[in-house]
Amino acid sequence: MSRLILAPMEGLADDILRDVLTRAGGYDWCVTEFVRVSTTVLPPSAFTRVSPELTRASRTRAGTPVRVQLLGSDPDLLAANAAQVARLKPAGIDLNFGCPAPLVNRKGGGAALLEEPGLLHQIAMAVRAAVPEEIPVTAKMRLGIRDTHRALDCARALEQGGVQELVVHARTKADGYRPPARWEWVAAIRGAVRLPVIANGEVWTLADYRAIRAATGCDDVMLGRGAVADPLLARRIRAGGAADPAADWPILKEMIADFWTQVQQKVLPTQSPGRLKQWLGMMRRAHPQAEQLFKALRPLRTAQEVSPVLTRHFATSGG
Structure with a gap:
């Protein structure tokens, strides 16, 4: 069965x-934001800060397994940190070879390593050797930095280094997040390795999901920004049904309210509105009601201003 x-x-x-x-x-599992590994072996708190789920058997409240992602360029240091994470019993450890952020790349991390298949192999081999066999080690890569000429070599290097599954974001670093994604290259990588390949890039709808599977031949798909823009996308894919804004909005209201409650508990009152507006700003793409709510909240700066507006909007927006 296809995994999401x-x-x-x-x-x-x-x-x-x-x-x-x-x-x-x-969802079958999810992956954390990256933990940057640069100069030292990090304390356990560095990992539980990014993944509080580690204190709950590496599961979300829904029971979805959470894999911890590491980003760095030093094989020995990454291996030592992977061993540290492994003591916390994560659902898996993922290696980041896809982040396109200039600051990350200038420091030799993420997609910047895609010019060096040999180094990718060393990293994968060192991390796999440092982690107990029962903990999966996976990787996520882009197609290259400016072009795709080393994409197949990078994928093979990671496979030979012991990575058990490979997510391929169908863009180069230079592509950023601009459409279209190069799904044909995911198909080429899938044909070049024997390990499971998971397709990623430009899946916003059920139709996109069907198209990426057809174009790549991959059974499994990773959802990124599309899942944030349409929070019910994974469930919709499982059910095989198209979006229904009238039926979806009552469910989304509950999700937004839950998110708002949790964000207020985590960050300062001056920071929480930005987090909510960030999510709503992306959700506008798929849900017109989110556009209305975003416009109502856009000028507000504090949690004390946002909460009553949110309450009024939910009371009058149906569902």
Whole structure:
């Protein structure tokens, strides 16, 4: 059966959003934002801060397994940190070879390593050797930095290094998040390796999901920004049904209210509105009611201003 995975999304999909989205249903596992490994072996608190789920058997409240993602370029240091994470019994450890952020890439992390298949192999081999066999080690890669000429070599290097599953984001670093995604290259990578390949990139709808599976030949798909824009996308894919704004909004209102409650408990009153507006700003793509709510909240700056507006909007927006 096809698996659906919730993508790691730096600065967006933290433990709160993972919790809310996975409770909507449909996901087989999810991946944290990356933990940057640069100079030392991090304390356990560095990992539980990014993944509080580690204190709950590495599961969200819905029971969805959570894999912890590491980002770095030093094989020995990544291996030592992977061993540290492994003591916390994560559902899996994922290696980031896809982040396109300039700051990350300047420091030799994420997609910047895709010019060096040999280094990818060393990292994968060192991490796999440092982690107990029962903990999966996976990786996520883009197609390259400016072009795709080393994509197949990178995938083979990771496979030979011991990575058990590979997520391929069908863009280069230079592509950023601009459409279209290069699904044909995911198909080429799938044909070049024997390990399971998971397709990722530009899946916003049920139709996109069907199209990426057809184009890549992959059974499994990772959902990223599309899952944030349409929080019911995974559930919709499982059911095989199209979006129904009238039926969806009452469910989404409950998800937004839950998110708002949790965000207020986590961040300062001046920071929480930004988190809510960030999510609603993306949700506008799929849900017109989110556009109305976003416009109502856009000028507000504090939690004390947002809460009553949110309450009034929910009371008058149906459902």
